[in-house]
Amino acid sequence: xxxxATRRHAHTPPHGPxxxxxYGIGYRPGPLxxxxxxxxxxxxATALVWLLLVIGLGAFxxxxxxxxxxxGWQADGSESVAVRELATKSFGGNASSAIQVVIHSxxxxxxxxxxxxxxxxxxxxxxxxxxxxxxxxxQPGATLSQDDQTAVLLAGxxxxxxxxxxxxxxxxxELKALAGDGVEVNPTGASLLWSDFNxxxxxxxxxxxxxxxxxxxxxLVLAFGALVAAGLPLILTLAGLVASAxxxxxxxxxxxxSIWAMNFAMMFALAxxxxxxxxxxxxxxxxxxxxHETPRQAIAETMDTAGxxxxxxxxxxxxxxxxxxxxxxxxxxxxxxxxMLAVVFVLLATLTLLPPVLFKLDGRINKGALKxxxxxxxxxxxxxxxxxxxxxxxxxFGLASLVVLLALAAPVLGLKTAMPSIQVLPDDAxxxxxxxxVKDAFGDGAPxxxxxxxxxxxADATAKALASDPGIAGAMPAQPAADASDRVLIQAVPTVDPxxxxxxxxxxxxxxxxxxxxxxxxxxxxxxxLKTQLDDSTxxxxxxxxxxxxxxxxxxxxxxxxxxxxxxxxxxSTAAAFGVARxxxxxxxxxxxxxxxxxxxxxxxxxxFFFAMIFAIAMDYTVFxxxxxxxxxxxxxxxxxxMVGSLAHSGRVIFAAGAVMVAVFFTFALSGPLPPKxxxxxxxxxxxxxxxxxxxxxxxxxxxxxxxAAWWAPRWLTRxxxxxxxxxx
Numbered sequence: 001x002x003x004x005a006t007r008r009h010a011h012t013p014p015h016g017p018x019x020x021x022x023y024g025i026g027y028r029p030g031p032l033x034x035x036x037x038x039x040x041x042x043x044x045a046t047a048l049v050w051l052l053l054v055i056g057l058g059a060f061x062x063x064x065x066x067x068x069x070x071x072g073w074q075a076d077g078s079e080s081v082a083v084r085e086l087a088t089k090s091f092g093g094n095a096s097s098a099i100q101v102v103i104h105s106x107x108x109x110x111x112x113x114x115x116x117x118x119x120x121x122x123x124x125x126x127x128x129x130x131x132x133x134x135x136x137x138x139q140p141g142a143t144l145s146q147d148d149q150t151a152v153l154l155a156g157x158x159x160x161x162x163x164x165x166x167x168x169x170x171x172x173x174e175l176k177a178l179a180g181d182g183v184e185v186n187p188t189g190a191s192l193l194w195s196d197f198n199x200x201x202x203x204x205x206x207x208x209x210x211x212x213x214x215x216x217x218x219x220l221v222l223a224f225g226a227l228v229a230a231g232l233p234l235i236l237t238l239a240g241l242v243a244s245a246x247x248x249x250x251x252x253x254x255x256x257x258s259i260w261a262m263n264f265a266m267m268f269a270l271a272x273x274x275x276x277x278x279x280x281x282x283x284x285x286x287x288x289x290x291x292h293e294t295p296r297q298a299i300a301e302t303m304d305t306a307g308x309x310x311x312x313x314x315x316x317x318x319x320x321x322x323x324x325x326x327x328x329x330x331x332x333x334x335x336x337x338x339x340m341l342a343v344v345f346v347l348l349a350t351l352t353l354l355p356p357v358l359f360k361l362d363g364r365i366n367k368g369a370l371k372x373x374x375x376x377x378x379x380x381x382x383x384x385x386x387x388x389x390x391x392x393x394x395x396x397f398g399l400a401s402l403v404v405l406l407a408l409a410a411p412v413l414g415l416k417t418a419m420p421s422i423q424v425l426p427d428d429a430x431x432x433x434x435x436x437x438v439k440d441a442f443g444d445g446a447p448x449x450x451x452x453x454x455x456x457x458x459a460d461a462t463a464k465a466l467a468s469d470p471g472i473a474g475a476m477p478a479q480p481a482a483d484a485s486d487r488v489l490i491q492a493v494p495t496v497d498p499x500x501x502x503x504x505x506x507x508x509x510x511x512x513x514x515x516x517x518x519x520x521x522x523x524x525x526x527x528x529x530l531k532t533q534l535d536d537s538t539x540x541x542x543x544x545x546x547x548x549x550x551x552x553x554x555x556x557x558x559x560x561x562x563x564x565x566x567x568x569x570x571x572x573s574t575a576a577a578f579g580v581a582r583x584x585x586x587x588x589x590x591x592x593x594x595x596x597x598x599x600x601x602x603x604x605x606x607x608x609f610f611f612a613m614i615f616a617i618a619m620d621y622t623v624f625x626x627x628x629x630x631x632x633x634x635x636x637x638x639x640x641x642x643m644v645g646s647l648a649h650s651g652r653v654i655f656a657a658g659a660v661m662v663a664v665f666f667t668f669a670l671s672g673p674l675p676p677k678x679x680x681x682x683x684x685x686x687x688x689x690x691x692x693x694x695x696x697x698x699x700x701x702x703x704x705x706x707x708x709a710a711w712w713a714p715r716w717l718t719r720x721x722x723x724x725x726x727x728x729x
Contacts, residue, residue: 029300030725032311036303036355037296043356050353054239057246064245067252068259072162072330073605078529079511083521084161086453090481091489093133093156096451096523097164100189101126101153101175102434103138104441107182109148111138114181119153121178122185126155131167133158134482142476142491150441161191162256168195172430188434188447190523193422196429198259200673205263208676212667216274219659228367229281236354237273240346241266247345248338258331261338267668267679268613269342271661271687272317272620276310276350278660279624282653284358285365286379295362299355305726307351309627312556313620314347319552320616323544324609327537329530332609339613383651387644390700398701401693402572408689409575411582417535417604419527421499422447423597424674439497443473448498448524450507452490456480458515459488465513466492471506498524499599531604538608545612546571549619556623557630558721562710565702566626570618573694577614577686578607585678594681596674606678614686617661621695624650624657629703631726633711642711643703651696658691 029037039046074081080096087095101122105115119138126135133156138144143152157164168191179185213234220230244265248257283306287298321343324336358365390397425432435447450472454462459478466475473495478488496502507528510520546567553563581602583589588598629646633639662684669680703710713721 025294025297025300030304030308032307032351033300033304035351036299036307039352040296040299040356040359043360046352046356050239050349054242057244057250058242060246060249061242063249064259064262067249068257068262072256072258072334073530074161074329074331074526075529075533076328076330078526078533079519080521080526080529083451083453083519084526086487086519087451087489087521088133088157090483090485090487091156091453091479092136092482093158094136094154094451094479094489095157096521096526097157097161097191098189099126099132099155099157099164099168099171099187099191100434100438101155102150102184102186102188102437103153104150104184104186104437105182106149106184110151110183111144111148114183115151118178118183118185119151122153122175125171125174126153129155129167129171131159131163132156145441147441150437152438157191160256164191165194165198168192169199172196176430184433184437186430186434186437188431188438190526192431192434193425196425196431197673200426200429201259201263201676204673204676205266205668208668208670208680209266211670212270212664215663215667216270216660219656219663220274220278222656228361229285229365232281232354232357232365233274233277236277236349236357237270237346239353240273240349241269241342243345243349244269244338244342247341251337251341256330256334257338258334260331261334263676264335264613264679265338265342267664267683268339269346271664272343272617273346273350274660274664275620275657276314276346277354278657279306279310279653280350280354281358281365282306288362289366295359299359302358303351303355305627305631308724308726309623310347310350312552312627313623314343316549316552316619316623317343317616319548320545320612320619323541323548324612326541326544327534327608329533332605335609336612379645379648380652381648383655384644384648386651386696387647387700390647390697391640391644391704394701394704397697398705401697401701405572405576405689405693405698409572409579411579412575414586415578415582415607416586416601417531417607418499418501418599418601419531419605420603420675421599423499423599426673443493443495444497445473445494445503448494448503449522450492450494450510450520450525451522452492452510452514453487453519453521454490454515455517456486456488458517459490461515462490462518465510465515466490469506469510469513471495471502471509494524498527504528534604534608538611541608542611545615549615553619553622553626555721556724557626557711558713558718558724559630559711560713560717561706562626562703565706565710566619566622566699569694569699569702570615570622570690572698573618573686573690574611574614576689577682578602578610580685581606581678581682584681585674594669594677596677599674603675603678606682610679610682610686613683614690617683617687618690618694621654621658621691622699624654625695625699627726630711634725639703639707639710643700646703647696647700654691654695658687658695661687661691 084095103110103118123135126132136154138151172187175187176185280302283302284298287293287301318340321336321340325333422432422435438446466472473493475492478490481487494503507525550567553566557563585598585602591598625646628650629642632645633642665680665684669677
């Protein structure tokens, strides 16, 4: 029987395209095939556009760490954000974003001798900074401890929270340098917390990058068996990352962008970009060395099959992350936007830059090949054998994988979440040291001082309610507004540490008992309001992600049953990953081994954000496997060939891509603050389970058990949906 590739080759004109065959490949390719041929034909222009893009945007990329902000973790429209804005405007910047300089003497009163000189010099430094509003000297009974050994110098916020983080970056070194002769100086407060965290996070990211790139290259060499082929995904991904980093710097000039946007984008796009390039390179090599097609035929086939799967996968990722935009928090929206931007650039590089590179390299792609490599092997004999084994014993393998996933998912039922505590900072961070000194000198709740703004007419009633509340250790006298507004600010110290859940009960009680004009805020309350918002948004985000994920699969596959099963299967790996997250981060299993201090909960932003990311990755592998299965089913009409053939042709790619992602995510979990560890471990476990248990075991078993029904669709549905096929020619 003559193969499709052979028939095409026989019809290919010997001297390139003709009027009868304008594409020069013997058949009319699909839209992506035509795109691949177009960028290949205009490869110099394509390369020039990408070169200008990377150089132009890359010029801004080095500024990404300095320009992007660390704040934005707030619930827009919340009461606490209103308090911060009023405090900044009417009370000399005495807001949650103000900088607190903790000056502690180990040798006598801090207000005398060397301590007094340090206070004066710190005051001079702060007053010389135009972005700082009022500088308030230590006040006895408020910001000067009873033993006179600890004083807090308050530098009011004269700019927005993002800019105050930059102020902290600029001043903390100079302020800490004042220490000496028995006097310690440690700037702290919310702005310093973000400044110190961003610094520790950057160091961690750079260390992780140093680990991940060599590990990734090693895995790719083993997957491809050739150095040149293995290097292509890394180069393409790097081009996309440089372009996205520069774009974020430019966007930040219009809208504040969180530095986390780049951190997450770097990790996510690196893993995803390698996946996409891996899929295309494998298909191209198979077409050239396995089917002996011409370079143009190979480009068209690669784009019409693997390219289509990559495009649909990228669309699924973008749709999943779009749902995060439903959370009304600047940090979340900029993080999701940053990742989406990186994915778009990586997707564009894969679909427009990679085809001409493959065409140009052609046989040279196998330079540096290992001796054992079968360069033209696209259908893996080992994964075909694995598919046959699953076909024969689907119940045994299906139940085994299901039991493992459900067992790992079970702990998720007891998962607790809260906003990050001071423990996310390294022990030697200025903000953490100052935080602990404030606790020791002024009480456990002092670092989480509440700010209550009320009408002057309600000041006495507000003060009485605060004094009688069991959750308040003490309150300061009312401070009148500096402007013409008829308001006062009362600062109240809770009885518990800001990270304790009892504080939420106190805030809820105060909001119910205080006069109607009273607004309760402060840094700790902003965290509580954000957690409430996240808790409220999570079900909506999950529902939207699931619905849109199913819809995209349905459009791509035009098969309701397997689209539904593929979507539900993604939930299993997601639930299992969060089950493991509870054991590690809430219960502390393995915390000492991994070198972190567990908080007794998972950070509150993790469920909604990680769910979207995990689901996006899970659907990525789902699209790869089911697109291959549909291609085989369209050609043969045989459910067995669809299942076994999809594993034989995409199993090795999914295995290698999964290994790359696991390596990337786990290396990011090796060092640095707690949030990146959470991200690395949760995403790493999710990919490990999804790629190796769900996509290579459970989903093929579902294809086996559903048979022809997996690909059935009612006629009315096929008339409504666009006609998308994965077979070519």
